[in-house]
Structure formats: structure tokens, C-alpha cells
Amino acid sequence: MRSSLRRRAGSLIVGLALVAGLGACAPEERPLETASPEPSVEPEPTYESTYEAPPAYAIAPLTGEIIEPGSLDRPVFSAKIDNAPLARPQLGLDRADIVHVELVEGGSIRYAASWHSDLPDEVGPVRSVRPMDPDIVSPFGGILAYSGAQQQFIAAMLNTPVRNIIFDRGDDSDLVYRGLPRPSPHNVVARAAQLVERYAGDDAPRQQFAFADRIENATAARDGAPASTLSLRYGQVGQSGWEWSEADGRWLRSQGGQPDVALSGTRLSATNVIVLRVRIDFSPGVPQTLLAGQSGSGFVATDGKTIPITWSKAGMADSYRLLDDQGVAVRLAPGTTWIELVPDTGDATITAG
Template identity: 30%
Template sequence: MFKRWGILVAASVLLVACSNEAEGQEEVNPVEEVIDEIVEEVEVPEEETTLPYMAPFTGIGVEKELTQRPVLVTINNHPLARPQSGISKADVIYEMLAEGNVTRFLAVYQSEIPEKLGPVRSARDYFVDIAKGLDAFYIAHGYSPDAQKMLNSGVVDNINGMQYDGILFERSSERKAPHNSYISKDNVLAGAEKVGASMEISKIPKFSFFESFEGVKLGNPVSSFSIHYGSGSSFENKYTYFSDEGIYKRETAGVLTIDKETDEAIKIANVICMEMPHKVIDSSGRLQLSLNDGGRAYIFQAGIMKEIEWENIDGILMPMENGVPAKLVPGQTWISFIPTSPGLEEMVTYLP
């Protein structure tokens, strides 16, 4: 970008007249004549402003240091719960299976807590494990038996709609239960105060970020791909890269993923697929996920796909490349958990 500066050049001409009547003398009569103004445009580069701080979960530059504790919210992803509210403001969104081949989101908010979040859904034990690893203030509405034990024992600071339905959590008349529980930003903060939870960040993730798109060079060009949970189309997610914007947009079952509050498509900088064992543990189809052992992963960014790995580093599931945290493009990141069976090759499909 450039600023335009006008430089005014004014010229005056002195006309000298000689008188024949005054012998041996010259009479000088200065006459000032103003010439038309000439404006010359000179392009001067505008100095780039480097912001002094960086958002720890997105890598985006900010003017003030962000000290907000992460808030982790279980977001309902049933077809009757779409479109969701507040997902465009999340720093990171994890998508993973619950029972019955239905996925749920775990949305991380640290840069900003939106005014409305939801629909909020119930907790699972591995959701609580992720909240613990992030040292996040955890929000859910309901729980599995194992998750209830963990929450009651104080594994993480949390509030739950089972105790605060109609108090901190509000039911929308636009949808039917259990797809209609929402919480506001004000009630998130009020809930933290009610249970005595600090909202100051105490654990900074060790995510690494590129300084520009030029850093994303090595890999396979892939502009569109899908991640398919289950056998139907209800949880088939398609991601398409838009090079003019430098982001991915997402569709599920052929419908663009938007934020209900803004009616705009979400904009994703990185999509990461982490492969891990999934095991059915009860007659209701509840699952156990192996979050500690690490494994194979794919990362999609700037229209490039790379095969990498993931590790659990101090409780945080970290994309890794050549033994160090894989660099991310600044912006929102989506992380999909992929069952080892059928695996990455079966569930992730490259599209023309």
C-alpha cells in the first residue's frame, strides 16, 4: 500500500526591461507571474506495522497481550443443531465421534468469547481430558457416567447445564431439546465466578506459526478434500481452499458451514487429521479414544497437504514434523480425530 504525497512546484519569472531614455542605466522592473501549479505524484511505501503480541492459539498479531484463560465448549453437531452459534470466533475446533457415528465439536475460545455459544451438548471422558490438557474452563450440558465422575471430582474447572439449566444456560424456542441449549459470554464469566475459577491463562500452548504463506511450500497440492464419518452424508465434511482469500471453507452434507449469528461462512487456515485408536466400551456405543500415544496425521494448509505426526505434549495434542511442532498458518485451525480403523486413507478423500 502507498500514500500519495503532492509536491507543489511554483515558478516565478522576472521580466527585465531596458529603458533607452536613461543613458547608461538599466531600469529593472520585476514582474512576478505565477505559473500554473504543477502537482507531481510520488509513491512512498507505507511502513508496515508489526504488532507486539501474538495470539497463542491462532498466531495472529494483536496489540495487547491476551491473558484470557481458554474456554472449551462442547458444541452439538447433530443435523438438527446446525448452523451453530459462535463457531466462527473459535481459535481451534476439534471434531470427533461420540456414539452412533455422530460427531461433536470442542470449540476453544481464548482470543475472544462470542456473545452466544451453542447449542451446548454433553461431556465425554475424553472431552474432559482435552480440557484438562489445555487447562481450559470447560462448558457442557450433560455427561456420560465416566465424564460425570471426572467433573464431580474436580479434574477441570467447569459448569454444566445439568446444574444451571435456566440459570446460566438458556433454551431456545427455535429448536427442540436436546438441540436448544445456549450460553452467553456474560454467563460464561458469571459461571466461572460462581465456581471460583480463575479466568487468567496459566498454560501457553507451544504452537508454531509461519510468518507468511511463502513458508508453506513443500507438500502435495490439494485444493479440495473430504473427511467422511459414518456411512451416510450427514457427517461428510468437504473442505475447499480459496487461494484468493488464503482460507478453507467447509461443507457438511453439501451445506456450507456458517455461523448462525453472522450468517457468514467460517474461514479455516489449517485442517489437521489425527489418527488414533477408537474402542467401543459399553452397550450404548460410547467410545474410548487413545489420546496419549500419538500417531499419524495429515495437515492441509495454503492448498498443500503433508503427512506428519501428532504427539501428546504436556496434555496438548500437537502436530509434529521432523520432531518439532509443525508450523501452522495464522488463523483458525480445525482438528479431526480419525479412527485407526478404517484409518486416514479410507476416511480422507482428495477431490478434483
């Protein structure tokens, strides 16, 4: 009996243990899952650009200087300028961009001056043209004022891309008049600013030379030999010179051993002096400097230094081509330029500095 009770009790304990085990394996209750909130997105920062485009600029075609675009959209004004003793000092010559010095009769010299970036109200004394002037001024185009000449030279000048303004002829004679207190023919004046305004629609000139960005990068300044003076002799009368002024940063002109001064009191000077050795033809009855279709030697002076060059000019309306001894185009410094057309029978002497 006792053993029966023991069996029943054991069975009960085993049953209770099974029930407890089944309860332990039941799935646990979990809380309901909820969607996670979207992470907040910071807005992209905005930046205001501080970059400023460099201002637009252009190059002055006769001087190589930096200018505002459109500020020189006008024709160049050129004039034949007297250099006889009674013609000095000249009016407005100190403000020319480019000045050519040419041999005329009697061994004396005369100027073909061109103004574009700095235009005076008046220039003078205005004199007559010579047979080389079409070659000199045609590359600029624009306007040329002169007092007349032999008919063959006037005809040649009229056959150029230049507007001819002749003293005492045509519709523009009101702007070329005798206005200097000097004896004739050394008293003719051209109203340069008014003539340019009258023909403001004419084309501006093209760039005439290769230019460096600043004087120290010009070919002569960079590669040339130091020089202090330049002595030039055209003939018995036509003698002139240049001396380098470190204080002014320019070449200062002399004539007859004396400082060459304009009517304004300003000494004539240049940033660049170009000396071209040229051939002269006397068959027209007056000296004719041969330029179109020609070539030769010479030198360029800039920043107190000189460098030898070869020059050439293909045709009447073509600019000069200036090359160094390596055949590379010579770069001038930005500024004014005087071009001395020295005969190959004359002298061009450089004094080392």
C-alpha cells in the same frame, strides 16, 4: 718624523676597527614575548536520537497471531456443541479459535469448540460430554460448558483442571439456558462472555502449537504438496469436507455435500486443518477417541497444501506434538485451527490441486 705619524695613524685606525667589531657582536634587543591566546573550542554538537523501540507484542496462545501484551489475560471458554441436523446452524461456532471434531454414537460427529481471542456473547446448542473430552480440553484449562452426561463421564470431567459449567446444575445455571427456538435437546445456549467475565481471574491458556510468523512460512505452505479438497468420513453419518479457497485464503467447510454455515450466515472455515488418525474404544458404551498416551499418523493442511505428520499426546493435560517426516516440529500458520479426529477405520482423502 713622518714615519712616527704614520704609525700613530695606523694604530688609531686599528683601534677604531676593534671598537666597531665589538659593537657588531653586542646582543640584539628583542621585544618582550607575551602568552599566546588559548584557541577557541567549539562545543560538541548534540543530536536528538530518532530511534524508536519496536512496540511490545505477544502471541495469542490458541491462534499464534500478534496481540498487545495483556490483551488476552483471561481464561479460554470451551463448550460441547451439537451437530445433529436439528442443531444446525450453530451459534458462535464460526468465531472459535480451535474446534475438535469427534466421533459419537450412531456414527455421527460432535464438536468441542474453544474461544479465546474472539469471544461471542452466546454459543450453542450446548450438548453433553463424552469420555475423550477431558483429553481434549484439559490442555486449555479455563471453562467448559456442557449439558450433562453419564455420571462416570461427568466425574472424569470434574477431575480435570477445567472449570465445569453444567446446564441446570450449580451456581452458574443462570448463564446456561434453553434459548434457541428448536426442540429439546438442541436448544441449550451458554452465555460465554458473561461466564468468562465471572471467572476472569482464572488462568489464560498456554500456547498450544508451534506457529510460523506468517502463512507462507508455515510448514505445510512451505514444504507441502498442493491440495484442493479434503474428504473425511467418520461413520455412516459423520461425513465432512474442506475445499481450499484462494480468494479467501482459507479452507471452507462442507457437510453432507453442502456448505457448512453458522447461524450468523458465515461459512465455517479455518486457516489450518489438522487431521489425526485415531483409535476408537467402544467399551465405555459410547465411542471413546484414544488420545492421552497415544500416537499416530495424519496430515496438516495450510495455504492450499498438505504435509504428512506423526502426532503424539503424552498425557491428559499435554498438548499435541506434531512432527514432519524429518522429526521437526510442524509450524502452523497464524489463525484458526480445526482438528479432525478421524477414526483409523474411517477415510481421509486428499485431492491434489
